[in-house]
Amino acid sequence: MANISIKQVRKSYANSEVVHGVNLEVSTGEFIVILGPSGCGKSTLLRMIAGLESVTAGTILIDDKPVNDLEPHERGCAMVFQNYALYPHMTVAENIGYALKVAGLPKMERATKVSSVAASVGLTEFLDRRPGQLSGGQRQRVAMARAIIREPKVFLFDEPLSNLDAKLRVQMRQEIRRIHNRIRATSIFVTHDQQEGMTLADRLVVMNKGVIEQIGAPEDVYHHPASIYVAGFIGSPAMNFLSGQISATPAAAMLANGERITLPAHVAAAHDGKLAQIGIRPEALSIVPAGSGSFDAVFDFAEELGNARLYHFRFEDLTVSVLSADKPKVKAGVPMGIKVAMDAVHLFDAETGKRLLARGIVLEPVPA
Amino acid sequence: MRRAYYKNNWIAALLVAPQLIIVFTFFYFPTAQALYWAFTLEQPWGGGNTWVGFDNFKAILGDSLYWASIWVSIVYAIGSTTLAVGMALTLAIFADRQLSGYKVYKIGMIWPYAIAAPAVGLAFRFIFSPGAGIMMFVNQMFPEIWNPVENGNQAMAMVIIAGAWKQVAYNFIFFLAGLQSIPRSLIEAGAMDGARVLRRMRDIQLPLLAPTFFFVLVINITDSFTDSFGIVDTMTAGGPSRATNLMVYKIFNDGFQGLDYSGAAAQSIILMLLVIALTFVQFRYIERKVHYT
Numbered sequence: 036m037a038n039i040s041i042k043q044v045r046k047s048y049a050n051s052e053v054v055h056g057v058n059l060e061v062s063t064g065e066f067i068v069i070l071g072p073s074g075c076g077k078s079t080l081l082r083m084i085a086g087l088e089s090v091t092a093g094t095i096l097i098d099d100k101p102v103n104d105l106e107p108h109e110r111g112c113a114m115v116f117q118n119y120a121l122y123p124h125m126t127v128a129e130n131i132g133y134a135l136k137v138a139g140l141p142k143m144e145r146a147t148k149v150s151s152v153a154a155s156v157g158l159t160e161f162l163d164r165r166p167g168q169l170s171g172g173q174r175q176r177v178a179m180a181r182a183i184i185r186e187p188k189v190f191l192f193d194e195p196l197s198n199l200d201a202k203l204r205v206q207m208r209q210e211i212r213r214i215h216n217r218i219r220a221t222s223i224f225v226t227h228d229q230q231e232g233m234t235l236a237d238r239l240v241v242m243n244k245g246v247i248e249q250i251g252a253p254e255d256v257y258h259h260p261a262s263i264y265v266a267g268f269i270g271s272p273a274m275n276f277l278s279g280q281i282s283a284t285p286a287a288a289m290l291a292n293g294e295r296i297t298l299p300a301h302v303a304a305a306h307d308g309k310l311a312q313i314g315i316r317p318e319a320l321s322i323v324p325a326g327s328g329s330f331d332a333v334f335d336f337a338e339e340l341g342n343a344r345l346y347h348f349r350f351e352d353l354t355v356s357v358l359s360a361d362k363p364k365v366k367a368g369v370p371m372g373i374k375v376a377m378d379a380v381h382l383f384d385a386e387t388g389k390r391l392l393a394r395g396i397v398l399e400p401v402p403a
Numbered sequence: 404m405r406r407a408y409y410k411n412n413w414i415a416a417l418l419v420a421p422q423l424i425i426v427f428t429f430f431y432f433p434t435a436q437a438l439y440w441a442f443t444l445e446q447p448w449g450g451g452n453t454w455v456g457f458d459n460f461k462a463i464l465g466d467s468l469y470w471a472s473i474w475v476s477i478v479y480a481i482g483s484t485t486l487a488v489g490m491a492l493t494l495a496i497f498a499d500r501q502l503s504g505y506k507v508y509k510i511g512m513i514w515p516y517a518i519a520a521p522a523v524g525l526a527f528r529f530i531f532s533p534g535a536g537i538m539m540f541v542n543q544m545f546p547e548i549w550n551p552v553e554n555g556n557q558a559m560a561m562v563i564i565a566g567a568w569k570q571v572a573y574n575f576i577f578f579l580a581g582l583q584s585i586p587r588s589l590i591e592a593g594a595m596d597g598a599r600v601l602r603r604m605r606d607i608q609l610p611l612l613a614p615t616f617f618f619v620l621v622i623n624i625t626d627s628f629t630d631s632f633g634i635v636d637t638m639t640a641g642g643p644s645r646a647t648n649l650m651v652y653k654i655f656n657d658g659f660q661g662l663d664y665s666g667a668a669a670q671s672i673i674l675m676l677l678v679i680a681l682t683f684v685q686f687r688y689i690e691r692k693v694h695y696t
Contacts, residue, residue, distance in 0.1 A: 085595065107595050108595060114595050118586065118588055122592070122606075122607060133596050133598075181592075181596075
């Protein structure tokens with residue numbers, strides 16, 4: 036059990052810097068998910084914690100001890116790799132027990148530990164097989180068992196579920212969380228799948244282009260995204276963005292076609308004249324007769340989701356998506372009113388992309 | 404899936420012909436000729452061959468000089484293969500660690516394979532000459548210590564080193580390719596599991612290199628029996644006192660210098676059978692231990 040502290044950590048290859056001064060505090064037993072697109076530096080950060088990449092600048096502390104110059108196995112971390120990295124020439128039992136063998140544990144003791152760990156992840160019948168004879172999910176379990184058996188202070192996961200099919204991925208995700216709830220080791224899990232991040236994390240770290248955009252509980256990140264980037268990355272279906280200019284009188288965001296979304300007076304006054312991106316989640320919008328919503332948009336097509344339907348409208352040169360469980364019938368090419376739910380608008384500075392204010396804007400439909 | 408095929412069989416025959424002609428001219432025809440000679444005896448002044456059955460083989464196998472030649476060949480095969488494989492593996496492991504300058508080094512390592520065996524032999528003959536260069540210096544410090552012209556063991560060591568040196572380049576290419584095809588993440592997993600460089604090499608890299616190792620072993624042993632003529636001819640001519648009279652060299656010696664075509668032909672048949680048998684044994688017993696992934 037250990038806390039991890041990452042201070043001003045940077046990583047450069049040759050002349051290009053890929054991680055630009057990251058700070059992160061992970062407390063003991065916490066499950067952290069680092070979320071970001073490929074190439075954002077999340078795997079590099081994880082590998083620096085593991086000791087598989089050198090740290091260009093900054094300090095990584097595990098248990099309050101700097102580990103920059105320690106060998107991987109001296110850091111007390113165990114890692115689950117994306118392709119599992121199982122030793123193909125060893126049996127499942129040998130794979131799981133390899134770390135103990137290297138550590139010089141006697142054979143009997145090793146066998147006992149291997150069989151108890153294997154039982155805990157449901158691998159008992161497969162101990163004599165080789166990785167090549169296992170399915171994707173079973174290999175994943177072997178990789179987990181290999182990490183668990185070392186009783187590490189820290190668990191590191193490098194996109195461990197991305198090679199599995201959708202159904203298995205959900206199942207393994209739940210299993211990982213169950214294991215974490217049982218052994219409570221500090222865990223850092225890297226993924227590009229926002230759903231994985233939301234469901235697994237105690238705290239979510241959203242990374243983009245080598246910097247941390249936001250750190251927070253999944254719900255917080257969802258409801259108060261700190262930047263346009265986070266807002267667009269988190270949530271499915273993705274958030275809608277409209278551009279507009281904030282005006283103090285009347286207190287509203289003026290959209291390009293002259294329509295407006297009403298804002299609270301103090302918010303509008305604080306940002307008078309500012310160009311903003313207005314973010315609204317599809318589930319916060321509803322379809323109303325033309326002219327009675329916040330703005331009108333032309334219906335394009337809809338996607339059936341079973342429990343709801345996702346409607347796509349054309350507004351100026353943008354697409355606006357509306358998620359509706361009522362599934363109203365709309366004809367293609369017909370303009371409809373789009374109503375913005377109260378309390379669900381996110382404002383971002385059009386220049387910096389940063390969030391302009393916390394929640395709490397009261398929205399009223401523009402009178403027809 | 405549909406197979407592509409030629410409607411006109413003669414086009415196909417024409418395309419295959421060059422390869423078939425080459426194989427027939429340089430393999431099947433000489434082999435058939437050797438078989439014919441091996442079971443016949445040519446009269447001293449020409450005038451037709453007489454069928455003698457297994458007499459040629461009996462004569463050879465009853466000759467202690469031939470058994471000495473087999474022994475010498477085995478020593479050479481084991482010596483040069485061990486050295487060539489060991490050196491190549493060591494070098495490949497270093498090249499695989501990607502220390503600075505390894506690219507230049509990698510290309511430089513491959514070149515010796517392009518040198519013809521007699522040229523290698525000649526170069527090493529100068530290097531190991533007791534009366535010149537570095538070995539002369541050694542001989543001055545310790546008089547009479549190095550003289551492969553008289554000492555059979557030294558002559559053998561010299562031939563083994565030259566033969567291995569040439570083969571190292573070839574083996575190196577395969578070992579390096581084999582090492583580089585092992586996923587990095589396996590090595591990293593080993594490091595996370597606490598294994599240090601040498602331990603990882605022993606437990607992970609070498610076992611995964613087994614298929615390459617097996618291939619290189621078969622090729623090297625075969626090569627050391629059949630392809631050592633050039634080096635022996637330029638370095639020792641089989642001497643001193645037949646200490647380096649390898650089977651291939653004895654075939655050449657008996658056939659083209661002793662003009663005993665029938666005896667030489669019988670020897671080449673025995674050599675061929677020996678190489679086939681060795682290859683079979685290797686596939687049968689060693690390949691079992693190889694784990695292909």
